[in-house]
Amino acid sequence: MSKFKNIKALTFDVFGTVVDWRSSVAREISMIGTKNDFTLDWAKFADDWRSGYVPSMNRVKNGEIEWTNLDHLHRMVLDELLIKHEISFISDEDKEHLNKAWHRLDPWQDSVAGLKKLKGQFIITTLSNGNVSLLLNMAKYANLPWDMVLSAELVHKYKPDPETYLSASRLLDIPMNQVMMVAAHKKDLFNAKSLGMKTAYIPRPLENGPDTQIDTAPEDYIDLIAIDFLDLHNKLTI
Amino acid sequence: MSKFKNIKALTFDVFGTVVDWRSSVAREISMIGTKNDFTLDWAKFADDWRSGYVPSMNRVKNGEIEWTNLDHLHRMVLDELLIKHEISFISDEDKEHLNKAWHRLDPWQDSVAGLKKLKGQFIITTLSNGNVSLLLNMAKYANLPWDMVLSAELVHKYKPDPETYLSASRLLDIPMNQVMMVAAHKKDLFNAKSLGMKTAYIPRPLENGPDTQIDTAPEDYIDLIAIDFLDLHNKLTI
Numbered sequence: 001m002s003k004f005k006n007i008k009a010l011t012f013d014v015f016g017t018v019v020d021w022r023s024s025v026a027r028e029i030s031m032i033g034t035k036n037d038f039t040l041d042w043a044k045f046a047d048d049w050r051s052g053y054v055p056s057m058n059r060v061k062n063g064e065i066e067w068t069n070l071d072h073l074h075r076m077v078l079d080e081l082l083i084k085h086e087i088s089f090i091s092d093e094d095k096e097h098l099n100k101a102w103h104r105l106d107p108w109q110d111s112v113a114g115l116k117k118l119k120g121q122f123i124i125t126t127l128s129n130g131n132v133s134l135l136l137n138m139a140k141y142a143n144l145p146w147d148m149v150l151s152a153e154l155v156h157k158y159k160p161d162p163e164t165y166l167s168a169s170r171l172l173d174i175p176m177n178q179v180m181m182v183a184a185h186k187k188d189l190f191n192a193k194s195l196g197m198k199t200a201y202i203p204r205p206l207e208n209g210p211d212t213q214i215d216t217a218p219e220d221y222i223d224l225i226a227i228d229f230l231d232l233h234n235k236l237t238i
Numbered sequence: 239m240s241k242f243k244n245i246k247a248l249t250f251d252v253f254g255t256v257v258d259w260r261s262s263v264a265r266e267i268s269m270i271g272t273k274n275d276f277t278l279d280w281a282k283f284a285d286d287w288r289s290g291y292v293p294s295m296n297r298v299k300n301g302e303i304e305w306t307n308l309d310h311l312h313r314m315v316l317d318e319l320l321i322k323h324e325i326s327f328i329s330d331e332d333k334e335h336l337n338k339a340w341h342r343l344d345p346w347q348d349s350v351a352g353l354k355k356l357k358g359q360f361i362i363t364t365l366s367n368g369n370v371s372l373l374l375n376m377a378k379y380a381n382l383p384w385d386m387v388l389s390a391e392l393v394h395k396y397k398p399d400p401e402t403y404l405s406a407s408r409l410l411d412i413p414m415n416q417v418m419m420v421a422a423h424k425k426d427l428f429n430a431k432s433l434g435m436k437t438a439y440i441p442r443p444l445e446n447g448p449d450t451q452i453d454t455a456p457e458d459y460i461d462l463i464a465i466d467f468l469d470l471h472n473k474l475t476i
Binding site for chain 1: 309361369370371374377378384385386387391392409410411412
C-alpha cells in the first residue's frame with residue numbers, strides 16, 4: 001500500500017489504454033472494403049481517422065465551433081476520408097454503422113480481468129474524450145465493468161482542458177490527490193499530475209501498430225508504471 | 239416482447255424504488271441515539287429528513303439559491319432537525335458520517351438480482367436527484383450493477399424539471415420512446431411519460447413504513463406495472 005494507500009478512485013483514459021482502437025476499426029472498415037472489392041491500407045485509414053479528430057476538436061476548444069461530441073467529430077473526419085480515397089460504395093446507413101465502429105472496440109487482453117479486480121477496491125471510471133453513449137456502448141460490447149462513465153461530454157470540455165480532470169474529483173467528491181489517472185499516454189498523465197492527481201502509466205506498445213516504438217522511460221510526473229491492469233492491481237494493493 | 243421490443247435503456251428512480259431509505263437511515267441515527275441514551279421515533283426522524291429536502295430543493299429550482307447538491311441539502315435539513323430535537327451530543331465528524339447515511343442504503347430484496355438480469359438486456363442507469371458521489375457510493379455499498387450513473391447533478395436541474403429526463407435520452411443517444419423510466423412514484427412516471435418516455439411502475443408498499451397505504455391503481459401514463467425488478471424483467475422479456 002504505502003504511497004498509494006489513500007487512492008479511492010481510478011480514472012481511465014480509454015482509447016489505446018483500455019481498448020485497441022486501431023485493429024478494431026481497421027477490421028470493420030476492411031470488411032466493407034473486401035465486400036466491395038476495394039483494397040487500401042486499412043490500418044493507415046484507421047490511423048488517419050484517429051488523428052483526424054484532433055483538428056476538429058481544437059476548433060471546439062478554441063470556441064470556433066460550438067460543442068460537438070466525438071461521434072460527430074468522427075463522422076466529419078470519416079466523410080472527408082471517404083472523399084479523399086474516392087470511396088463511394090458505402091451507403092448512408094453503412095456509414096452510420098461504420099462510424100459506430102468506435103463503439104465496438106476490443107479490449108486489450110488484460111483489460112476486463114484487470115478492471116474487475118481493481119473494481120473490488122476502487123471506484124473505476126472512464127475519463128475520456130469519447131461521448132457518454134460511445135463509452136457506454138463500448139462497455140456493453142467489451143464487458144468493461146465501469147462504476148461510472150465520466151466524459152468530456154459531461155462538461156463540454158475536451159482533455160487536456162483542466163475542467164475535464166477537475167470534474168472527476170468534483171463529481172466523485174474525492175480530493176484530486178486521491179484520484180489516480182491511468183493512461184497509456186504520457187501527456188495525459190502530465191496534465192493530470194499538474195492538477196494534483198496521482199498517475200499510473202500503462203505503456204501499450206501495440207496501440208499504433210507492430211512497427212512502432214513507444215517511450216517507456218520513467219518521468220517525475222508518473223507515480224507508477226505497470227505493464228498491464230493486472231500488474232497495476234498488484235502494485236496498488238501490495 | 240411486443241410493445242416493449244424497442245426499449246434500449248431503463249432509467250431508475252433510486253430512493254424508494256431501488257433502496258429502502260427509511261429503514262436504513264433510521265437504523266443509523268438510532269445507533270447514535272442508543273449510544274448516547276437518547277430516545278426518539280427515529281423512523282419519524284428519517285421521514286422528516288427525507289421530506290425536509292423538498293423545500294430547499296425548491297429554492298434551487300426557483301433560482302433563489304445557486305445549484306446545491308443533495309448531500310448539501312441533506313446536511314442543511316439534518317442541522318435543522320438536530321436543533322429542533324435538541325440533539326447536541328453528535329460531534330461534527332459524526333454529523334458528517336451520519337449525513338452520508340444516504341450513501342449506505344440497503345436495497346430491496348429483489349433489487350440486486352433484478353438489476354443483474356435486466357443489465358443483460360438493457361442499459362441500466364440511475365436517474366435520480368441524488369448526487370453522483372452519493373449514487374456511486376451507494377452502488378458500491380449495495381452492489382448495484384449500474385452501467386451508468388445519471389443524476390440531476392449532471393445538468394444542475396432537479397426532477398421533475400424536464401431537462402433531467404431529457405438529459406438521459408441525449409447522453410445515452412437513445413430516443414425518449416426507447417427509454418423506460420422505472421419508479422415507485424406515480425408522479426415521476428407521469429412526468430417521464432409526458433416527455434415521451436416509456437414507464438414502469440414498481441409499487442414499494444414498505445417505502446414509507448408498515449402502516450401506510452399506497453396507490454396501486456393502473457394509470458394511462460403507466461405502460462407496465464410489476465411487483466418487483468424480477469417481475470419487471472419477466473414482463474419486458476417474455
